[in-house]
Amino acid sequence: MTPVTEDCVLPAAGDDRTDMRDWTQRFLDYTAGFGTADTRYELKRVHTLGVLGYMNALLKLEGITAEDPDLAQAARIAAVFHDIGRFEQLRRHDTFFDAKSADHAALSVQVLEETAMLQDVEKAWRQRILTAIAQHNRLETDIGDPVASRLCDLVRDADRLDIYRVFAVDDIQDMTAHTAEEAAQSTASPAVIEALLAGRPVDKRDRQTPMDLWLTYLGFVNDFRFPASYRLCKAAGFWRKRFDSISLADPAVRACLEHVEVVLNEHCTGPERDTAPD
Structure with missing residues:
Protein backbone atom coordinates (compact mmCIF):
# COMPACT_ATOMS: atom_id res chain seq x y z
CA MET A 1 0.00 0.00 0.00
CA THR A 176 -26.06 -4.55 29.86
CA ALA A 177 -25.44 -7.77 31.84
CA HIS A 178 -29.00 -7.73 33.19
CA THR A 179 -32.46 -8.65 31.92
CA ALA A 180 -35.18 -6.29 30.77
CA GLU A 181 -37.30 -7.47 33.69
CA GLU A 182 -34.57 -6.50 36.15
CA ALA A 183 -34.39 -3.03 34.62
CA ALA A 184 -38.17 -2.63 34.62
CA GLN A 185 -38.42 -3.53 38.29
CA SER A 186 -35.61 -1.23 39.38
CA THR A 187 -35.87 2.47 40.15
CA ALA A 188 -33.65 5.23 38.84
CA SER A 189 -31.17 6.97 41.11
CA PRO A 190 -31.95 10.63 41.93
CA ALA A 191 -28.60 11.87 40.57
CA VAL A 192 -29.25 10.16 37.24
CA ILE A 193 -32.76 11.58 36.94
CA GLU A 194 -31.57 15.06 37.93
CA ALA A 195 -28.80 15.10 35.33
CA LEU A 196 -31.00 13.89 32.51
CA LEU A 197 -33.87 16.30 33.20
CA ALA A 198 -31.38 19.17 33.59
CA GLY A 199 -30.12 18.55 30.07
CA ARG A 200 -26.82 16.94 31.00
CA PRO A 201 -25.35 13.56 30.06
CA VAL A 202 -25.39 10.98 32.84
CA ASP A 203 -22.18 10.49 34.80
CA LYS A 204 -21.45 6.76 34.90
CA ARG A 205 -20.23 7.14 38.48
CA ASP A 206 -23.80 7.96 39.55
CA ARG A 207 -25.23 4.70 38.25
CA GLN A 208 -26.47 2.29 40.88
CA THR A 209 -29.35 0.31 39.31
CA PRO A 210 -30.09 -1.46 36.01
CA MET A 211 -32.46 1.36 35.04
CA ASP A 212 -29.68 3.88 35.59
CA LEU A 213 -27.77 2.22 32.76
CA TRP A 214 -30.77 2.49 30.45
CA LEU A 215 -31.11 6.17 31.31
CA THR A 216 -27.44 6.71 30.51
CA TYR A 217 -28.33 5.90 26.91
CA LEU A 218 -31.26 8.32 27.00
CA GLY A 219 -28.89 11.00 28.21
CA PHE A 220 -26.93 10.87 24.97
CA VAL A 221 -29.42 13.30 23.43
CA ASN A 222 -28.32 15.93 25.95
CA ASP A 223 -24.82 15.82 24.52
CA PHE A 224 -25.13 15.46 20.75
CA ARG A 225 -22.67 17.82 19.06
CA PHE A 226 -24.20 18.04 15.57
CA PRO A 227 -27.73 19.05 14.50
CA ALA A 228 -27.94 16.09 12.13
CA SER A 229 -27.49 13.70 15.04
CA TYR A 230 -30.85 14.69 16.47
CA ARG A 231 -32.53 14.11 13.12
CA LEU A 232 -30.87 10.73 12.68
CA CYS A 233 -31.83 9.73 16.20
CA LYS A 234 -35.46 10.73 15.81
CA ALA A 235 -35.81 9.20 12.35
CA ALA A 236 -34.51 5.81 13.50
CA GLY A 237 -36.63 5.77 16.64
CA PHE A 238 -34.37 3.25 18.37
CA TRP A 239 -33.91 5.39 21.46
CA ARG A 240 -37.24 4.43 23.06
CA LYS A 241 -38.02 0.98 21.65
CA ARG A 242 -36.65 -0.89 24.65
CA PHE A 243 -38.58 1.32 27.06
CA ASP A 244 -41.79 0.74 25.10
CA SER A 245 -41.32 -3.02 25.49
CA ILE A 246 -41.59 -3.00 29.29
CA SER A 247 -43.99 -1.81 31.97
CA LEU A 248 -42.31 1.14 33.66
CA ALA A 249 -42.56 1.06 37.45
CA ASP A 250 -40.86 4.40 38.06
CA PRO A 251 -42.77 7.56 37.01
CA ALA A 252 -39.47 9.46 36.94
CA VAL A 253 -38.41 7.30 34.00
CA ARG A 254 -41.51 8.34 32.09
CA ALA A 255 -40.55 11.96 32.76
CA CYS A 256 -37.13 11.27 31.25
CA LEU A 257 -38.71 9.78 28.14
CA GLU A 258 -40.88 12.87 27.77
CA HIS A 259 -37.80 15.07 28.17
CA VAL A 260 -36.00 13.27 25.35
CA GLU A 261 -39.06 13.54 23.13
CA VAL A 262 -39.13 17.29 23.68
CA VAL A 263 -35.40 17.68 23.01
CA LEU A 264 -35.60 15.73 19.76
CA ASN A 265 -38.66 17.65 18.57
CA GLU A 266 -37.00 20.98 19.36
CA HIS A 267 -33.93 20.07 17.33
CA CYS A 268 -35.78 18.48 14.43
CA THR A 269 -37.93 21.35 13.24
CA GLY A 270 -37.37 22.44 9.64
CA PRO A 271 -37.49 20.86 6.18
CA GLU A 272 -37.38 17.09 5.82
CA ARG A 273 -34.02 15.63 4.81
CA ASP A 274 -32.59 12.25 3.97
CA THR A 275 -31.79 10.78 7.38
CA ALA A 276 -31.06 7.15 6.54
CA PRO A 277 -27.56 5.92 7.45
CA ASP A 278 -25.54 4.67 4.48
Whole structure:
Protein backbone atom coordinates (compact mmCIF):
# COMPACT_ATOMS: atom_id res chain seq x y z
CA MET A 1 0.00 0.00 0.00
CA THR A 2 1.34 3.42 -0.96
CA PRO A 3 2.01 5.72 2.01
CA VAL A 4 -0.26 8.75 2.24
CA THR A 5 0.95 12.24 1.54
CA GLU A 6 0.58 15.10 3.99
CA ASP A 7 -2.51 16.49 2.27
CA CYS A 8 -4.28 13.17 2.02
CA VAL A 9 -5.55 10.78 4.68
CA LEU A 10 -6.01 7.68 2.58
CA PRO A 11 -4.43 6.58 -0.74
CA ALA A 12 -7.49 4.84 -2.15
CA ALA A 13 -7.61 3.29 -5.60
CA GLY A 14 -8.90 5.61 -8.27
CA ASP A 15 -8.68 8.52 -5.81
CA ASP A 16 -11.94 7.30 -4.28
CA ARG A 17 -11.26 8.37 -0.74
CA THR A 18 -14.64 7.21 0.53
CA ASP A 19 -13.81 3.57 -0.25
CA MET A 20 -13.47 2.00 3.19
CA ARG A 21 -13.12 -1.63 2.14
CA ASP A 22 -9.43 -1.87 2.99
CA TRP A 23 -9.91 -0.34 6.44
CA THR A 24 -12.93 -2.44 7.34
CA GLN A 25 -11.06 -5.55 6.16
CA ARG A 26 -8.17 -4.73 8.49
CA PHE A 27 -10.65 -4.47 11.33
CA LEU A 28 -12.38 -7.74 10.41
CA ASP A 29 -9.07 -9.58 9.97
CA TYR A 30 -7.93 -8.49 13.43
CA THR A 31 -11.21 -9.32 15.16
CA ALA A 32 -11.48 -12.72 13.43
CA GLY A 33 -8.77 -13.88 15.80
CA PHE A 34 -11.22 -13.69 18.68
CA GLY A 35 -13.60 -16.19 17.11
CA THR A 36 -17.39 -16.29 17.04
CA ALA A 37 -18.27 -18.59 19.95
CA ASP A 38 -19.08 -15.64 22.21
CA THR A 39 -21.91 -13.63 20.63
CA ARG A 40 -20.64 -10.49 22.31
CA TYR A 41 -17.75 -10.36 19.85
CA GLU A 42 -20.18 -10.35 16.94
CA LEU A 43 -22.22 -7.65 18.65
CA LYS A 44 -19.17 -5.38 18.57
CA ARG A 45 -18.30 -6.25 14.97
CA VAL A 46 -21.80 -5.31 13.83
CA HIS A 47 -21.76 -2.22 16.04
CA THR A 48 -18.56 -1.00 14.40
CA LEU A 49 -20.07 -1.26 10.93
CA GLY A 50 -23.18 0.46 12.25
CA VAL A 51 -21.10 3.35 13.57
CA LEU A 52 -19.47 3.66 10.15
CA GLY A 53 -22.91 3.79 8.55
CA TYR A 54 -24.06 6.53 10.88
CA MET A 55 -20.78 8.36 10.36
CA ASN A 56 -21.37 8.42 6.61
CA ALA A 57 -24.87 9.80 7.14
CA LEU A 58 -23.66 12.39 9.62
CA LEU A 59 -20.85 13.57 7.36
CA LYS A 60 -23.25 13.89 4.44
CA LEU A 61 -25.96 15.75 6.36
CA GLU A 62 -23.47 18.14 7.94
CA GLY A 63 -21.83 18.85 4.58
CA ILE A 64 -18.44 17.67 5.82
CA THR A 65 -17.98 15.08 3.07
CA ALA A 66 -17.89 17.84 0.45
CA GLU A 67 -16.39 20.67 2.50
CA ASP A 68 -13.58 18.86 4.33
CA PRO A 69 -12.76 15.50 2.72
CA ASP A 70 -9.66 14.98 4.89
CA LEU A 71 -11.67 15.31 8.08
CA ALA A 72 -14.42 13.14 6.62
CA GLN A 73 -12.04 10.32 5.80
CA ALA A 74 -10.32 10.55 9.17
CA ALA A 75 -13.75 10.32 10.80
CA ARG A 76 -14.58 7.17 8.83
CA ILE A 77 -11.29 5.56 9.84
CA ALA A 78 -11.84 6.54 13.47
CA ALA A 79 -15.33 5.02 13.31
CA VAL A 80 -13.93 1.69 12.13
CA PHE A 81 -11.34 1.47 14.91
CA HIS A 82 -12.95 3.36 17.80
CA ASP A 83 -13.89 0.17 19.68
CA ILE A 84 -11.17 -2.22 18.54
CA GLY A 85 -10.00 -2.50 22.15
CA ARG A 86 -13.35 -4.03 23.13
CA PHE A 87 -12.24 -7.41 21.84
CA GLU A 88 -9.15 -7.60 24.04
CA GLN A 89 -11.18 -6.19 26.93
CA LEU A 90 -13.70 -9.01 26.64
CA ARG A 91 -11.01 -11.66 26.22
CA ARG A 92 -9.14 -10.51 29.32
CA HIS A 93 -12.01 -9.53 31.61
CA ASP A 94 -15.20 -11.15 30.25
CA THR A 95 -17.05 -7.84 30.44
CA PHE A 96 -17.63 -4.63 28.49
CA PHE A 97 -17.90 -2.55 31.66
CA ASP A 98 -14.83 -0.33 31.86
CA ALA A 99 -15.25 0.21 35.61
CA LYS A 100 -14.90 -3.53 36.17
CA SER A 101 -12.05 -4.05 33.70
CA ALA A 102 -10.12 -1.47 31.68
CA ASP A 103 -10.73 1.71 29.72
CA HIS A 104 -11.74 0.32 26.33
CA ALA A 105 -10.80 3.54 24.53
CA ALA A 106 -7.26 3.39 25.91
CA LEU A 107 -7.12 -0.28 24.93
CA SER A 108 -8.19 0.66 21.41
CA VAL A 109 -5.31 3.12 21.12
CA GLN A 110 -2.91 0.51 22.50
CA VAL A 111 -4.03 -2.09 19.96
CA LEU A 112 -3.73 0.37 17.07
CA GLU A 113 -0.23 1.39 18.13
CA GLU A 114 0.99 -2.17 18.74
CA THR A 115 -0.36 -3.47 15.43
CA ALA A 116 0.64 -0.36 13.42
CA MET A 117 -2.77 -0.64 11.78
CA LEU A 118 -2.79 3.09 11.01
CA GLN A 119 0.76 3.28 9.67
CA ASP A 120 -0.49 4.38 6.23
CA VAL A 121 -2.13 7.48 7.68
CA GLU A 122 -0.09 10.68 7.66
CA LYS A 123 1.39 11.35 11.11
CA ALA A 124 -0.64 14.43 12.06
CA TRP A 125 -3.92 12.82 11.04
CA ARG A 126 -2.96 9.56 12.71
CA GLN A 127 -2.43 11.40 15.99
CA ARG A 128 -5.79 13.14 15.63
CA ILE A 129 -7.52 9.83 15.05
CA LEU A 130 -5.84 8.28 18.09
CA THR A 131 -6.74 11.29 20.22
CA ALA A 132 -10.37 11.13 19.12
CA ILE A 133 -10.55 7.42 19.88
CA ALA A 134 -8.84 7.87 23.26
CA GLN A 135 -11.43 10.39 24.42
CA HIS A 136 -14.60 9.25 22.65
CA ASN A 137 -15.98 7.58 25.79
CA ARG A 138 -15.29 10.37 28.27
CA LEU A 139 -18.00 12.39 29.98
CA GLU A 140 -16.12 15.53 28.97
CA THR A 141 -13.37 15.75 26.38
CA ASP A 142 -10.23 17.86 26.71
CA ILE A 143 -8.56 18.19 23.32
CA GLY A 144 -6.42 21.19 22.43
CA ASP A 145 -6.35 20.59 18.68
CA PRO A 146 -9.67 21.93 17.31
CA VAL A 147 -9.58 19.53 14.37
CA ALA A 148 -9.05 16.53 16.64
CA SER A 149 -11.79 17.84 18.91
CA ARG A 150 -14.26 18.02 16.04
CA LEU A 151 -13.18 14.57 14.93
CA CYS A 152 -13.86 13.24 18.42
CA ASP A 153 -17.30 14.88 18.42
CA LEU A 154 -18.14 13.08 15.18
CA VAL A 155 -17.06 9.73 16.60
CA ARG A 156 -19.04 10.29 19.80
CA ASP A 157 -22.25 11.14 17.96
CA ALA A 158 -22.00 8.28 15.45
CA ASP A 159 -21.13 5.84 18.23
CA ARG A 160 -24.09 6.90 20.35
CA LEU A 161 -26.50 6.72 17.44
CA ASP A 162 -25.63 3.10 16.84
CA ILE A 163 -25.64 2.31 20.56
CA TYR A 164 -29.35 3.16 20.40
CA ARG A 165 -29.77 0.53 17.69
CA VAL A 166 -27.85 -2.07 19.70
CA PHE A 167 -29.89 -1.20 22.79
CA ALA A 168 -33.13 -1.65 20.85
CA VAL A 169 -32.51 -4.84 18.88
CA ASP A 170 -29.64 -6.88 20.36
CA ASP A 171 -29.61 -9.22 23.34
CA ILE A 172 -30.06 -6.94 26.32
CA GLN A 173 -27.99 -9.15 28.61
CA ASP A 174 -25.07 -9.13 26.17
CA MET A 175 -25.17 -5.35 26.26
CA THR A 176 -26.06 -4.55 29.86
CA ALA A 177 -25.44 -7.77 31.84
CA HIS A 178 -29.00 -7.73 33.19
CA THR A 179 -32.46 -8.65 31.92
CA ALA A 180 -35.18 -6.29 30.77
CA GLU A 181 -37.30 -7.47 33.69
CA GLU A 182 -34.57 -6.50 36.15
CA ALA A 183 -34.39 -3.03 34.62
CA ALA A 184 -38.17 -2.63 34.62
CA GLN A 185 -38.42 -3.53 38.29
CA SER A 186 -35.61 -1.23 39.38
CA THR A 187 -35.87 2.47 40.15
CA ALA A 188 -33.65 5.23 38.84
CA SER A 189 -31.17 6.97 41.11
CA PRO A 190 -31.95 10.63 41.93
CA ALA A 191 -28.60 11.87 40.57
CA VAL A 192 -29.25 10.16 37.24
CA ILE A 193 -32.76 11.58 36.94
CA GLU A 194 -31.57 15.06 37.93
CA ALA A 195 -28.80 15.10 35.33
CA LEU A 196 -31.00 13.89 32.51
CA LEU A 197 -33.87 16.30 33.20
CA ALA A 198 -31.38 19.17 33.59
CA GLY A 199 -30.12 18.55 30.07
CA ARG A 200 -26.82 16.94 31.00
CA PRO A 201 -25.35 13.56 30.06
CA VAL A 202 -25.39 10.98 32.84
CA ASP A 203 -22.18 10.49 34.80
CA LYS A 204 -21.45 6.76 34.90
CA ARG A 205 -20.23 7.14 38.48
CA ASP A 206 -23.80 7.96 39.55
CA ARG A 207 -25.23 4.70 38.25
CA GLN A 208 -26.47 2.29 40.88
CA THR A 209 -29.35 0.31 39.31
CA PRO A 210 -30.09 -1.46 36.01
CA MET A 211 -32.46 1.36 35.04
CA ASP A 212 -29.68 3.88 35.59
CA LEU A 213 -27.77 2.22 32.76
CA TRP A 214 -30.77 2.49 30.45
CA LEU A 215 -31.11 6.17 31.31
CA THR A 216 -27.44 6.71 30.51
CA TYR A 217 -28.33 5.90 26.91
CA LEU A 218 -31.26 8.32 27.00
CA GLY A 219 -28.89 11.00 28.21
CA PHE A 220 -26.93 10.87 24.97
CA VAL A 221 -29.42 13.30 23.43
CA ASN A 222 -28.32 15.93 25.95
CA ASP A 223 -24.82 15.82 24.52
CA PHE A 224 -25.13 15.46 20.75
CA ARG A 225 -22.67 17.82 19.06
CA PHE A 226 -24.20 18.04 15.57
CA PRO A 227 -27.73 19.05 14.50
CA ALA A 228 -27.94 16.09 12.13
CA SER A 229 -27.49 13.70 15.04
CA TYR A 230 -30.85 14.69 16.47
CA ARG A 231 -32.53 14.11 13.12
CA LEU A 232 -30.87 10.73 12.68
CA CYS A 233 -31.83 9.73 16.20
CA LYS A 234 -35.46 10.73 15.81
CA ALA A 235 -35.81 9.20 12.35
CA ALA A 236 -34.51 5.81 13.50
CA GLY A 237 -36.63 5.77 16.64
CA PHE A 238 -34.37 3.25 18.37
CA TRP A 239 -33.91 5.39 21.46
CA ARG A 240 -37.24 4.43 23.06
CA LYS A 241 -38.02 0.98 21.65
CA ARG A 242 -36.65 -0.89 24.65
CA PHE A 243 -38.58 1.32 27.06
CA ASP A 244 -41.79 0.74 25.10
CA SER A 245 -41.32 -3.02 25.49
CA ILE A 246 -41.59 -3.00 29.29
CA SER A 247 -43.99 -1.81 31.97
CA LEU A 248 -42.31 1.14 33.66
CA ALA A 249 -42.56 1.06 37.45
CA ASP A 250 -40.86 4.40 38.06
CA PRO A 251 -42.77 7.56 37.01
CA ALA A 252 -39.47 9.46 36.94
CA VAL A 253 -38.41 7.30 34.00
CA ARG A 254 -41.51 8.34 32.09
CA ALA A 255 -40.55 11.96 32.76
CA CYS A 256 -37.13 11.27 31.25
CA LEU A 257 -38.71 9.78 28.14
CA GLU A 258 -40.88 12.87 27.77
CA HIS A 259 -37.80 15.07 28.17
CA VAL A 260 -36.00 13.27 25.35
CA GLU A 261 -39.06 13.54 23.13
CA VAL A 262 -39.13 17.29 23.68
CA VAL A 263 -35.40 17.68 23.01
CA LEU A 264 -35.60 15.73 19.76
CA ASN A 265 -38.66 17.65 18.57
CA GLU A 266 -37.00 20.98 19.36
CA HIS A 267 -33.93 20.07 17.33
CA CYS A 268 -35.78 18.48 14.43
CA THR A 269 -37.93 21.35 13.24
CA GLY A 270 -37.37 22.44 9.64
CA PRO A 271 -37.49 20.86 6.18
CA GLU A 272 -37.38 17.09 5.82
CA ARG A 273 -34.02 15.63 4.81
CA ASP A 274 -32.59 12.25 3.97
CA THR A 275 -31.79 10.78 7.38
CA ALA A 276 -31.06 7.15 6.54
CA PRO A 277 -27.56 5.92 7.45
CA ASP A 278 -25.54 4.67 4.48
